[in-house]
Amino acid sequence: MITSYAALSEFGQTxxxxxxxxxGLPLISEYAKQVSSAQRCSIFIYNPNIQMLWTTLADETEKIMVHEDDGIVGHTIKEGKPILVNDPYDDPRFFPMIDKKTGFVTENIASIPIFNSARRIIGVFQLLNKPGGFxxxxxxxxxxxxxxxxxxLELAMLFDDDAKILNKETE
Structure with a gap:
């Protein structure tokens, strides 16, 4: 991971x-991929009322919706801690249906919960396919x-019309 505090500060200002x-989400994704050398970035928003996660941003694919019990992203919600998987097809938590649907082949995953100011999980930040693994x-x-x-993310979801619509659709 190559980054500097100056670059991170500049990113934050932008x-x-x-x-x-x-x-904002495409900017977050591009920055994360740049500093991590990952191929893809997905940011999932979590709605505990319906126990679902959906991507507000998933590189090169349509919106992805998964149940909180599915995949590495679901386990990240349940465990409330980062999960690293450098051999996903050998991991029973992996949900290969997303790869089948999108045509993408996941080689490795770094999955990190995103907490709001009340320390509740509001989403999951995932990076995929870093050369050599995470x-x-x-x-x-x-x-x-x-x-x-x-x-x-917390503030944007409160004030963003798109986020309000997504939350209403899923409540």
Whole structure:
């Protein structure tokens, strides 16, 4: 994970100029992929009322919806801690139906819960397919980054019309 505090600060300033999820999420994804060397980034929003997660951003694919019991993302919600999987097809928690549906082949996953200011999980931040796999150092940075973006996501979801519509659809 190559990054600097100056680059992260510059990223944060740029992010604050994009008040809606549709503007901010692609920026978050691109930055995360750049510093991690991952191929893809997905940001799932969690609705505990219906026990579902959906992607507000998933690179190169349509919105993905999964039950909280499914996949690495669901286990991240249940465990409330980061999960690293460098051999997903050999992991019983992995949900290969998403790969089948999208045509993407997942080689490795780093999955990090995103907590709101009340310390409730509001989503999951996932990076996929880092050459050579993900390390504990990657996870340390991703935990920090998830904390860094959580306030932005929480506020954007409160004020973003798209987020309000998504929450109404799923409530």
């Amino acid at each position: 992010l604050l100029k994009r008040p809606t999820l549709s503007e 390390s504990r150092d990657d996870v340390k940075f991703m935990i920090f980054f998830a904390h860094y973006i959580s306030s932005y």
